[in-house]
Amino acid sequence: MGEPMRHVGSLVSGVASISQALEDGRRQIMGVLLPSDFIGRPGRRQAQYDITAASEVVICRFEITAFENMLRVSPSLGPRLLEMTMDELDAVRDWMLLLGRKSAREKVATLIYHFAAKNRLLSGELDHQSWHFMLPLTREALADYLGLTIETVSRQMSALKKAGVIALQGQRVIVIPDFRLLQAETGDECNNDQLP
Amino acid sequence: MGEPMRHVGSLVSGVASISQALEDGRRQIMGVLLPSDFIGRPGRRQAQYDITAASEVVICRFEITAFENMLRVSPSLGPRLLEMTMDELDAVRDWMLLLGRKSAREKVATLIYHFAAKNRLLSGELDHQSWHFMLPLTREALADYLGLTIETVSRQMSALKKAGVIALQGQRVIVIPDFRLLQAETGDECNNDQLP
DNA sequence: CGGCAGTTTGACCAACATCAAGTTGGGTGG
């Protein structure tokens, strides 16, 4: 409610989250926005979700009407946006299985696995089994993304550390000695064995 | 895995669900398909989700390649599909808040509220405060949709009945004496007061 | 009149939340 949305855009650098909250403060993050992700909804003038920066961000934004014109004129833009929207829909549907059916431990393992895999893919170093990267979210954001409390997230991270599945350098950097060990904790049993 | 998808389509009549499962049997329904809903994903040859009929259904289906040609040729089809996909994305994001942050009672109340509202809208009789309709899903499907067990769904239905928020006729027909009473149980506190 | 799938109810238990201290570590001012 309040002023209408005037822009859509795309994230150029940094990390942000898209979330929704109940009046009593309960919050659910529905997605983490990374560079190249689209923000906003052409065809609608009313924001429904909160976009929150999780770091310094750069956003490339368009007047919403201008973007809608581009959409009408450029023949490649529509299919591209449809493709991105469908990818997002698939990602969000996968996350629903996590929210509705996974245990706290599986949730935390899955989240770490996802971020690690994305980082590894971007850097192109697929040959190493071990890996380390920086979590772009606070524990509170992690909790709101997983449908857990901060304390439960923290406890499960400690448990995974004790089990040797991950190691921590400081509070944000995570080391993964063996990807398959981590994958085994996600509950997916996905036989995507492209690892040696 | 297995044979590639050869068709996309749209639901003409009946009710179906789209779901995903873990190997140990845990299942999450990610959406309920009603007449006019689209099924499938142009641009992809691999089914990722299970579509399960919840009643007799009629489906209008297309060869996936034929549909992709229509998409290229017809100028109104792309935007239409984009609009539908974005609507679905919004619906699914709203459901994530339910899965991650709502109590069992709020989940059950929200689901009943949604089905009732949709039915009421379709029938056009917005003037009555009370309403009755038939739940199109078994308790098991309800549980898989809400991320709960059958038993918990059953208990919460009984609790709402005892509280006078709903009444049951048989096991599938639900009577709602006062919509606002039901809405108050959803946890949304949404001030959409278009009721008298 | 069974038979059986779907549902309800009860007793008990485990997982996660809540409440309450502690601990860590990065940034700031002295």
Next chain:
DNA sequence: CCACCCAACTTGATGTTGGTCAAACTGCCG
């Protein structure tokens, strides 16, 4: 450069919600 500060995080004790296991109930169909 050090000491302090404060937000973010961890850990522990306890409570509550929803899951599990088990038994009865309903109603539809043969």
